[in-house]
Amino acid sequence: MALIEAHHLSKVFGSSPKRALTLIKAGMSKDELLARTKSVLALYDVSISVERGETFVIMGLSGSGKSTLVRHLNRLIDPTEGEIAIDGIDVLGLSIRELERFRRQKMAMVFQRFGLLPHRTVIDNVSYGLEIGGVSRTERRERAALWVATVGLAGYEDRYPSELSGGMQQRVGLARALCADREILLMDEAFSALDPLIRSQMQDELMELQGRLRKTIIFITHDLDEALRLGDRIAILKDGRLSQVGTPADILLNPADAYVRAFVKDVNRARVLTVDAVMKPPPLRLTDETLEQALVAMQRRGAEIGYVVNDRGYHGVVTRDAVNAAIASHAAPSVEAIAVDAPSIDAGASIAEALPATLSSEFPVAVIGADGGLAGVISADRVGQILTLPEEKEAAE
Amino acid sequence: MFPDIGTPIADAVNRFVDWLVVEHGAFFESIANAILVVLVAIEQALRHAPPLLILAAVGLIAFAASRSVLLSLVMVALAWLIGGLGLWEQAMQTVALLVVAVGLSILLGIPIGVLIARSAIARALITPVLDLMQTIPSFVYLIPAAMLFGLGKVPAILATVIYATPPLVRLTDLGIREVDREVIEASRAFGAARWQMLTGVQIPLALPSIMQGINQTTMMALAMVVIASMIGARGVGETVLIGLQRNDPGLGLVGGLAIVILAVIFDRVSQAFGRRLQTHRSARS
Secondary structure, eight states: OOSEEEEEEEEEESSOHHHHHHHHHTTOOHHHHHHHHOOEEEEEEEEEEEOTTOEEEEEOOTTSSHHHHHHHHTTSSOOSEEEEEETTEEGGGOOHHHHHHHHHHHEEEEOTTOOOOTTSOHHHHHTHHHHHTTOOHHHHHHHHHHHHHHTTOTTOTTOOGGGSOHHHHHHHHHHHHHHTTOSEEEEESTTTTSOHHHHHHHHHHHHHHHHHHOOEEEEEESOHHHHHHHOSEEEEEETTEEEEEEOHHHHHHSOSSHHHHHHHTTSOHHHHSBHHHHOBOOSOEESSOOHHHHHHHHHHHTOSEEEEEETTEEEEEEEHHHHHHHHHHTOOSSHHHHOBOOOEEETTSBHHHHHHHHHHOSSOEEEEOTTSSEEEEEOHHHHHHHHSOHHHHHHHO | OOOOOHHHHHHHHHHHHHHHHHHHHHHHHHHHHHHHHHHHHHHHHHHHSOHHHHHHHHHHHHHHHHOOHHHHHHHHHHHHHHHHTTOHHHHHHHHHHHHHHHHHHHHHHHHHHHHHHHOHHHHHHHHHHHHHHHHSOHHHHHHHHHHHHOSSHHHHHHHHHHHHHHHHHHHHHHHHHTSOHHHHHHHHHTTOOHHHHIIIIIHHHHHHHHHHHHHHHHHHHHHTHHHHHHTTOOSHHHHHHHHHHTTOHHHHHHHHHHHHHHHHHHHHHHHHHHHHHHTTTSSOO
């Protein structure tokens, strides 16, 4: 079971939410419900499950229900219907006291407008989570000082939030969440109020921290670029319903519906997608075969080239002509000896980085995995296919 | 043409007050005595302290609240003027009465304000009572108060508390409800219990508003001193009353001036303190 399991969550804001939900189930639309009963449907039948250590992005425009959804996870909002289990705990079954204890153990949160305590200094804000948890003053100041330094605010410990810029205030917000030392980090539009430059800087720092800390992060945003950049997986919400959940590549390459398609239309795919998300398996992998065996394999598969791999990893390519020539001349003992160096690309590179190599090469370019081995290949055709927008593809079909 | 509902109401209230006096007189007397002990102690201390000491205290408190030398000196000068008006003793009596009345108002007003900020039911029940406390003429409750507590200082204090507490309740309520929603959410999200949130977030952030409530309460308590003197409280209010009774407008004016000076001192000092509290408490600057 995943760390966070939320199933069939529905939320109606209004005077009689249960009744409103029956109307929705009977087929009434969100707008009609609002007009008839003055109730707002915020979420309908949303299910997500998030693995430990995952960065899970919930994306949607304003009013899509994303902030409501994240507030269900720590029960700042109670659902009208549905189940939530976190680390095996039935969150909806907790009493008020149990819920307070649960929040203290499991969750920290970062807010769009920071939510700092204006009457407390930076260090007292950062240590707030520990204070709530009953940690002694000396210990919590010590631990908070480390986090203040980690987010780059050393020297500002005794300043008040009103004396800091927006970016610095959100660093305090982030430090407060991390200092609380909870497993799950809820980030509600955490970087949306910041300038673009500060924002991407904060994204970098978050990714760098996450690489070390391996928290489970639920990140809310209305910005697709941010979602694609940070998310291991992305859930797209529209009008309180889930449109699609998938990896960034899934979302970009196989949008589930017209809404997601429209959303991803303007994304610069060449920059966002990495080679490993779109590469194909190598047509022919050659290791310690003799020249004759290699030739047979090439003929059988109809492959003009083979990719040569030895114990040290990817070695190079051989063409069928070169193998034929080598057999005829008895010039070389193995495929390894006649393999030629050909361009290759790292699996983590973006399509944009891979583009020059694929265009200049006569055959698909080898993709090198993190271990140095051959992970796959990518051709100019494949790149062209990926960069074509989904609706253009449809029009062409 | 009209049904007679006045007589039964009056009769019922009279029977109720009589019953209270007869059956629970001792209880009310013990409350009265407790208040009286505190009041007399403060009054004695203020009246027997050398005026120079009091003037120094005024200066120090003003400076502690405002961090302004000029304001502190002006406050001391104003207090010195009261002595010049020949009303030093009376002013000390009035200050003692104010301290006790405002103290009781704070003890009652802040918890009630917190209560109505957190519970819609409590607000629905208590708000009309607050309206009533502020609008009903004070003589209406002075009569039963005098019957229960006897003439003198205690009913004067109670009348003052009834009249002066509502603004503190309202401003405490307002201050707590106006605390930034996201700050409250943050506190909840980190697992704060209700008490931790109240003492660590809501009350500290509502403090400027609460201070303003205390300021209002003090001003309204001062406005009651003349009425309080009618049921036997001593002090500058009595001076005004004597001026009235003896047809001596000069004496009335002198008493009135002393009241105004006291009001200015309390107002400026508490306002300055409230402003200083505000520095880091507004959500964003």
